[in-house]
Each structure stands twice: as C-alpha cells, then as structure tokens.
Amino acid sequence: MRDLRRGNRAALLRTLYFTGPTSRHELSGLTGLSAASVSNVTGDLIAENVIVEAGLVESDGGRPRVLLRVNPAFGYVIGVDVGETHVHVEQFDLDMNELAKAEYTLRPGRHDVDLVVRHILDGVDTVLAASGTDPAEVMGVGIGVPGIVESGPEALIHAQTFGWDAVPLGALLRAGTPLPLYVDNGAKTMGQAELWFGSGRGARHAIVVLIGTGVGASIITDGLTYRGANSSAGEWGHTKVAVGGRACRCGARGCLEAYIGAASILERAGLSAEMAREQATLAELVRSGDPVIDETIDYLGAGLANLINLFNPERIVIGGWAGHLLGRHELTKIKKAVAENSLSQPFETASIVLGRLGPDAVALGAATLVVDEFLLGKASSHRRHPAAI
Structure with missing residues (x-):
C-alpha cells in the first residue's frame, strides 16, 4: 500500500509540475487515478505545502473548480556547470526561476581538482548568501561535468580532456557541504534541460x-x-x-x-x-x-x-x-x-x-537532477526532511 501511495503521489506531482495549474478533475483524467485517490493524495500534498491552490476555473454548470500547482517556494535547488573555461553555480526555485548566480574562470589546461571543488563550494555559499536562502531549504545540488560519471556515493569522474582519472568528486564535495549531491555528465544535464523546458x-x-x-x-x-x-x-x-x-x-x-x-x-x-x-x-x-x-x-x-x-x-x-x-x-x-x-x-x-536555453542549459539541467528526485518523492529540504543527506 505504501508503494502504491508513493507511486500515486509521484504521478500527481509530475503531472502538476509539467502541466501547470490543474484541477482535481483534470488530474484524474491525466493520471488515470480515481477521484478518491486524487483527493486523498492532493490533500496530503496541500497539508505538507508541497502544492498550493492557484485560482479557480469555471466548470460546466457547477461550482468553479480549484486549480492546484506545485509550490515554487517549497524548496530550492542549485545547479553547477563545470566547463572547460568556467564553473557556473546557479540557484533556482521549483519553477526554475534563477535567484542567484556565481561564476569562476578556469584557465586552459588548469583543471586542478581541488580548485574546481573549491569553486563549487564557494559558489554554493555565494548564491545562498545572495538570495538569502537558509541552507535547510535547499533540496540538493546538481553538478554537470565533462567525461564519464560512475554512479555511486563517490561519483567517480573519468575526464581525459581534464586529466581526471577516477576522481572521487562526490566524496570531495561531501567533505565540504552537507547538502545532497547529484552528479552527471554535462551533455546529459543539458539534454534533460532541453527535454523538460526547451x-x-x-x-x-x-x-x-x-x-x-x-x-x-x-x-x-x-x-x-x-x-x-x-x-x-x-x-x-x-x-x-x-x-x-x-x-x-x-x-x-x-x-x-x-x-x-x-x-x-x-x-x-x-x-x-x-x-x-x-x-x-x-x-x-x-x-x-x-x-x-x-x-x-x-x-x-x-x-x-x-x-x-x-x-x-x-x-x-x-x-x-x-x-x-x-x-x-x-x-x-x-x-x-x-x-x-x-x-x-x-x-x-x-x-x-x-x-x-542558451549558455545556462548545463547548470539548469544539473538542477533538474534534484527536481527529478523530488518529483519521485526522494528529495526534500532538510528542514522538512532531516533524513535527507
């Protein structure tokens, strides 16, 4: 039953996120869930402030229907683009509106791992300070990097053009931040951004x-x-x-x-x-x-x-x-x-x-790695979900 409820919750969240303001009646048709299931799950999501009411829409011959949407201020996400010449760090709300940005220059042939890690950690601190966001409200940090990314807690990076061979980027970053980290190849994060929004x-x-x-x-x-x-x-x-x-x-x-x-x-x-x-x-x-x-x-x-x-x-x-x-x-x-x-x-x-999506597509896509986990019910802010690490 828990798995079924979790699946229903994920289906409703994804539909609301990508469709925009939608009534409960429309959600039932879009997801194939019964009206009772939609009512129960949306009730839970409203109580948790994950979704909010977004106005009314006229219905045929009855009372206006309430529109629901994902609450853009429920939590915040950070996207990082590690490129050949730069490290870009950007913070977004759940509507993917950019709230703050930090940029650092990399010199040709100077992709020292410690320097890149320092830029990422400094950038995270900088954007949070600029936006005035409590770190407890951040769901996670997504990072797009060149090369092959081995999944796992260490997030080993194999990037021959950077001179990186099995660099444990995830482990190095976790030593400097408690925020959840999601690492993927930069072309893949750009692809997800264009698939979702572009x-x-x-x-x-x-x-x-x-x-x-x-x-x-x-x-x-x-x-x-x-x-x-x-x-x-x-x-x-x-x-x-x-x-x-x-x-x-x-x-x-x-x-x-x-x-x-x-x-x-x-x-x-x-x-x-x-x-x-x-x-x-x-x-x-x-x-x-x-x-x-x-x-x-x-x-x-x-x-x-x-x-x-x-x-x-x-x-x-x-x-x-x-x-x-x-x-x-x-x-x-x-x-x-x-x-x-x-x-x-x-x-x-x-x-x-x-x-x-232009030059910010890799960082935007990296941030969607966190949003994707949220839509699946696997990511939340620290304040609302202290177990998230």
Missing part, C-alpha cells in the same frame, strides 16, 4: 548535442536518457570520422571533436585564441565565410547523420555555445550536409533545431 519538449526520441570546446550528446529514448552499461553513452565527440585523422585531446585520432570542437576549428583555420577570446574569435571566423567553416559543416553533417542512422530520433537539438553559433548562421547548410549523409527515410522524419 526545444526537446514533447519529443519521446531525441538527441541533444553539445558543441563547445568539447563535444558530447544526450540520447533520449522513449522519454528517458540512454546511459549504456557504464553511463558512458553519448560520447559522440569521440566517435571516429577519419581513420588516422587529426589528433584529439583524448589521445586518439580522427575523433569528431577534432573537427567540430571550437578549439579544433580555430586551429585548422590557423588561428590561436586564449580561452577568454575563443567565442569571439570563432564568431568572427563564422561571419567571414572562411572555407574551414564549410569543412566543419561537412563533418558536423556526417556526425549528425550517424546519429540519425543509428538511433532514428524524431528530433535533434543543437546546443552548446559553438553549436548555437554555427546553427544561427549556417543551419540550412547543416541540414543539407545531414541529408547528404543520412538514409532518406529516417532523415525525413527527424527535425533539426537549435536549443532554446
């Missing part, structure tokens, strides 16, 4: 690609992120597009990232730029119509076509700062290159669009 919304089978200095992907199948046997699925940037080709930062040759990653594009154009100028330099190159950009589009088209031929997605979302830059200027050429390298039937049923 260009992937409504798609059951989608692929969200992240193109920046590094390259990755989040594969969504039947509405869920595909992880593989060891959670390394989605390392799209290290699929091979040229046997014995250009050297990649991972140590191999011919990787897609060595042709479409931002640093590799600039290198092939004979340009060098400090990380702080990388985005501006690539933007100038794209606007100039340099032949290297056309070559990059050819490789990107082949890489996206491989995803279409392998996974048959209904939608591909192009994200990451370099992906947005290329897509804003060259989306028509990108689609043409994909068509030339794809099987015709799966290409015709796939749409290729730009992500909508």
